[in-house]
Amino acid sequence: MVTTCDIIRMMNRISQYRQANRLLVIMPTWVGDAVMATPTLRALRNLYRTAHITALTRRSNRPLLDACPWIDDILSAWPPQIKIQRDGAQGGVFGVVRRLAAGQFDTAVLLPNGIRSALTTMLAGIPRRVGYDRNGRGFLLTDRLAPRRQLGAFVPVPTLDYYLAIVRYLGAEHIDRTMRLFTRPEDDQRAEDLLVDAGWSRQIPLVVINPGASFGDAKLWPIERFAAVSDRCVDELGAFVAIGGASKERPLLQKVIDRASRPIFDLPGHGVDMKVFKSVVRKASVVICNDTGARHMATALGTPAASVFGPTDPAWTETGVAVDRQVRVDVDCGPCQLRKCPLDHRCMTRINPQMVFDHVGELVGWNDELKHKGQDQDNSVARSVGYS
The missing domain is CATH 3.40.50.2000 (Glycogen Phosphorylase B;)
Incomplete structure (x- = not known):
């Protein structure tokens, strides 16, 4: 007999693996972390082969992603300034929100753990927001991953695998964890x-x-x-x-x-x-x-x-x-x-x-x-x- 819980679990599984057409990936702030996120970009491209993938990154880190074949576009407007700018400058929170809303993304993968990425994508109206439930931002996400803890403390996990766990959650298999940058x-x-x-x-x-x-x-x-x-x-x-x-x-x-x-x-x-x-x-x-x-x-x-x-x-x-x-x-x-x-x-x-x-x-x-x-x-x- 199929129970209500079984139906809910099945619907959640279907939702978990649904296709993304316009995907936003918010990249980590630090250079090393951004490099360790490159296997995640590869895995996302392999998972969503026909999707338009945009990486949102720190302006100074934009050159890291030059010539990367796994993304279609780069936005260098991260992280937004917390202060509200009266002129609505693109570097402010609402400027970034407007740019993301204009991108008509249906899915956002949040690699940073901060509340800012979750809040910005929520305000931009991106329907699906996937990331780790940390720093009190879980209520802003549609898909929440629990980080590993032991006795209340976070268990050290290689950053490279920490990011890849998000793609595994989305349904990726046979993942290549090789980091790679490209030059022109x-x-x-x-x-x-x-x-x-x-x-x-x-x-x-x-x-x-x-x-x-x-x-x-x-x-x-x-x-x-x-x-x-x-x-x-x-x-x-x-x-x-x-x-x-x-x-x-x-x-x-x-x-x-x-x-x-x-x-x-x-x-x-x-x-x-x-x-x-x-x-x-x-x-x-x-x-x-x-x-x-x-x-x-x-x-x-x-x-x-x-x-x-x-x-x-x-x-x-x-x-x-x-x-x-x-x-x-x-x-x-x-x-x-x-x-x-x-x-x-x-x-x-x-x-x-x-x-x-x-x-x-x-x-x-x-x-x-x-x-x-x-x-x-x-x-x-x-x-x-x-x-x-």
Whole structure:
């Protein structure tokens, strides 16, 4: 006998798997999280092959999605300003709401956990709003996923899988969790010309250093240690070293350059934006960085990375990629997830340059071996070797 509960469950299942025609995906704010969301974009495209998919992203992150084949459009109007703007500017809440309403979306996939994404899509009249029930926003969603908890606390889940769980809920199967970014030919050529003019050639290992981090000072490995590793890359590997980072990190980059005994090519100082930086990273033999967005950019572009971890728990950002190396030490006070260390920063200061350089040397050797086999450093090749 079919009960009322059975009918309700069946109707919910049909609703859960219904087709989307105009799909909005609200992307994460941070660079690394946005990169870790790329498998979700791929899975959504495979699930909704005929849908028009629009990614709503932070303006500064728009270049990350350039040339991405899984989306049809990009809106760079996120996050909206909380304050109400009297002129109705497009950057305000109501300006964003109007733009989304004009898009006539029937489904919104909310990757950020904040209430702002749920409220904005609800006000825009998007009928179906899918996301995690967090931060008191559940009543604004039509489809709510419960995050994993244990004893009242969130259980660390790789961000990559956290996002993919939404697509699995929507009915996706056989999901590829490979992160991937794409570059444009004109940006590849600009990167090539810039590096060659500065003295690099394809026969020389290209090492990219990114010493910044957005989370807070606690995630920063000391600048003198980045400088020391850079010098060893030049002296022992014969490498060409370039340094990159956000515009607000220019003083930090300059300190590393000044501290190093060997030349470091200043990418932002030569007008390299995120589009061209992606192309530089794609050409690199290895990226050396803190636990920051550059790590995930490297992995998504098929380039090995040696990332220095301090206060953050690697379980949140695990990728399963063999050449995504995490350099860390166990300390009694960590991982604390704090932005500023109240103690002596032992999680970072106990990581010496030798520990990082050991990984760098191995990763550069891996990349050289790949090139000697006559294989271009294309994403597909790097992924086939690098993913475990």
